[in-house]
Amino acid sequence: MALGQGAVRPVVPEPKAARQPLRQEVVDGIKAYILRNKLRPGDPLPTEPALCEALGASRSSVREAIRILTALDIVEVRHGHGTYVGRLSLSALVESLAFRGLLSPDDDFQVLSDLVEVRELFERGMADRLVASLGEDQIERLQGLVDEMRAGGSGGGDGFVETDRAFHTLLLAPLGNDLIGQLSTAFWDVYVIVAPHLDVFTYEHEAATIADHQRIVDAVRDRDPAEFAAALADHYAPVRRRIAEARARR
Template identity: 70%
Template sequence: MTDARPAPRARPARRLLRQEVADGIKRFILDNRLRPGDPLPTETELCEALGASRSSVREAVKVLDALDIVEVRHGHGTYVGRLSLSSLVEALAFRGLLSPDDDFQVLADLVDVRELFEQGMADRIVASLDGAQLDRLDALVARMREHGAQAAAVDDGGADLVPADRAFHALLVAPLGNQLIGQLSVAFWDVYAIVAPRLDGFTDADRAATVTAHQSIVDAARAGDIKGFTRALGEHYAPVRRRIAEARAHRPDPA
């Protein structure tokens, strides 16, 4: 009996060409040692340099723009992008929101990564923080404490602490002077902040414990106490670990 199913289509050459043009633009950036914010050649110049059509260049630029490798400024031209990790944040957050196997596994993994990330560099972080930076961390803890007191009667999932918490962890690794570490730290935090609202049960006690743990982190860093610093980081992540465990325990069995 003859198989009447249609043969699979070959991969469109247009898609392959678009990727080749995108790779060519990336090579141009590297070969010319361009930096974020530097202008790229015009569309016409890119067509000539890469031997590609105008449509292929436009499609490649759209792909690279979505990845933050280039930035299109309408009316001004195309520039090297900020090279942020925004695409990584979106992909991980989407995975966390749609995970079909275990909605809370991605959250647990993120907590593990964030904690190991900071604890693994504890000695370097403590050694790098100076007095002014520690004072700024103290100020952020004070802001958390103030917001926590104002929102103690409101079940907001800890949203009142979010801006100061994000700034705290960004500042914690900033003195290392490693841009990639800073971007990864903030990216992991952003993914967690997007997915975490799926958890319930952030209590006043959790809010208070979070503030206390942040204060302990600063105090340990100021004292040069690496063990205390590491312990305080663990205490900081304890409330969310409890909430993940409780959410898993109360999750309905699949039909």
């Protein structure tokens, strides 16, 4: 039917297929700007009008691109201050893996097993370097974390988890490899989020866990990479067993 004079024409949304390339083009343009100018985490990005002009994009397109990049931790919006290069962490990976584990528990016992295997691979695979590189101050800090676990008694809970996580983070610190450190922490975060929902994460073997950590510290103090690797293998074995038992109960 023809529209009468003065009638308002319906707004036809732009096809999604047409919007996608433009959005991705702006996202890629901002990433290219960061790389081209060799910006580092915390460095400021141009203002929104400047980005619009530089990329030849509308304000809405730039804002949408910034939202996408913020979710990926590539940029950070500080309200009232501006937009900055983000921490470039693996938070998006953590969110994706954790959601997958929560969404499909029947399929993702294997994901948990893989995460544990990768964490163990980082630590055991670097046994020689870690034992040689950990300084006396770091060893004492590791011992302090074990003492903290022991002082916590049998209560378990979030405090024990955070101490355990700090222990393994410190263990890998001498490598000076940010990627390994971030991946290990990301896999730990996913495990802590997903495992309780799969009835895997328990504190029933807490005394044995503390003993395993003490054995790891003792091996480092003795500069014994073979014992260090063996202690790690024994430390991760119960985790693998609990995953297998939980899978069998499903």
